Amino acid sequence: MKVAFLGLGAIGAPMASHLTTDPFTLTVWNRTREKAVAFAGEHKVVAAESAPEAVTDADFVITCLPSSREVSQLLSEIEESIPSGAMLIDCTSGDPATSRDIAARLEKRDVAFIDAPVSGGVKGAVAGTLTVMCGGKKQNVQRAIPVLQTFGKKIVRCGDVGAGDAVKAMNQALLAIHIWSAGEALAALAKLGVESSVALDVINGSSGRSNSSENLFPERVLGRKYPRTFKLALLDKDVGIAKQIVDGENLESPFIELASRLFSEAHGELGDEADHVEAVRVIEKRAEVRIS
Ligand SMILES: NC(=O)c1ccc[n+]([C@@H]2O[C@H](COP(=O)([O-])OP(=O)(O)OC[C@H]3O[C@@H](n4cnc5c(N)ncnc54)[C@H](OP(=O)(O)O)[C@@H]3O)[C@@H](O)[C@H]2O)c1
Numbered sequence: 001m002k003v004a005f006l007g008l009g010a011i012g013a014p015m016a017s018h019l020t021t022d023p024f025t026l027t028v029w030n031r032t033r034e035k036a037v038a039f040a041g042e043h044k045v046v047a048a049e050s051a052p053e054a055v056t057d058a059d060f061v062i063t064c065l066p067s068s069r070e071v072s073q074l075l076s077e078i079e080e081s082i083p084s085g086a087m088l089i090d091c092t093s094g095d096p097a098t099s100r101d102i103a104a105r106l107e108k109r110d111v112a113f114i115d116a117p118v119s120g121g122v123k124g125a126v127a128g129t130l131t132v133m134c135g136g137k138k139q140n141v142q143r144a145i146p147v148l149q150t151f152g153k154k155i156v157r158c159g160d161v162g163a164g165d166a167v168k169a170m171n172q173a174l175l176a177i178h179i180w181s182a183g184e185a186l187a188a189l190a191k192l193g194v195e196s197s198v199a200l201d202v203i204n205g206s207s208g209r210s211n212s213s214e215n216l217f218p219e220r221v222l223g224r225k226y227p228r229t230f231k232l233a234l235l236d237k238d239v240g241i242a243k244q245i246v247d248g249e250n251l252e253s254p255f256i257e258l259a260s261r262l263f264s265e266a267h268g269e270l271g272d273e274a275d276h277v278e279a280v281r282v283i284e285k286r287a288e289v290r291i292s
């Protein structure tokens with residue numbers, strides 16, 4: 001099975017590393033070519049000179065780029081080179097409307113498409129235990145399973161094209177709400193003189209706990225270590241997609257709207273390279289208190 005993997009970023013590279021052995025023949029491409037060359041050297045696979053060259057004889061093309069915008073732009077370069085009968089699996093956390101446009105574009109050339117964003121972070125990608133949320137025709141999702149199983153543990157078809165993106169966007173909205181609300185709670189408790197480690201210990205044994213309070217806060221906020229495995233800029237983009245979805249449905253969704261505004265502000269304040277959990281630094285600054 002010939003696979004072309006386009007986009008060796010923080011999560012794309014460890015995902016691609018599971019496709020380097022039999023029965024897969026992997027070709028990689030990355031915008032910054034040095035990363036593709038380093039990956040190819042480490043894993044003994046081919047780094048294509050160009051994106052069209054990478055996809056030219058692929059059975060499966062996988063994209064893992066920041067957003068659907070970059071996928072759509074790259075598609076304009078590679079569309080003519082993807083063999084008819086092949087499939088594009090887009091693992092980008094994308095937006096449903098653009099994914100539907102991409103699927104329609106590709107269908108004209110007899111290329112199948114599924115959106116297949118992932119969750120589980122860089123650790124999950126390295127371990128091959130990601131959750132993969134798929135949108136597409138049943139037979140297309142079924143066909144992609146052998147590829148998705150290399151890096152995914154839980155693989156779920158959520159509905160037609162765009163459904164995977166939609167579920168991912170809502171998951172990210174929940175993540176953003178959990179991070180911000182836990183940050184506010186700990187900032188308030190710190191103001192009252194309660195140590196954040198004590199507060200977190202109690203919350204994590206109580207009903208207010210979340211993945212953020214159990215894993216992200218002890219490691220990143222209390223540890224003052226922000227490893228930048230997942231950029232705040234990307235979470236801002238994701239919550240923006242969730243907001244677009246609720247706006248498109250004319251739904252009153254104050255939590256999602258607020259999360260979108262707050263993460264956009266935090267992104268503006270902390271810049272493009274900040275880690276997603278660093279949003280808590282904005283809460284600390286506004287509350288004039290340190291959570292530690
Ligand atoms: N990191 C995570 O924990 C995580 C978890 C779940 C989902 N995701 C999602 O997975 C996707 C990738 O995230 P990431 O963390 O790997 O991002 P990243 O580290 O910023 O990597 C982005 C990748 O996209 C490439 N790229 C950027 N702009 C491009 C363009 N205009 N044309 C072609 N390639 C372009 C980059 O190439 P260069 O090397 O040249 O910059 C890089 O390979 C995003 O949709 C993100 O939301 C990430």
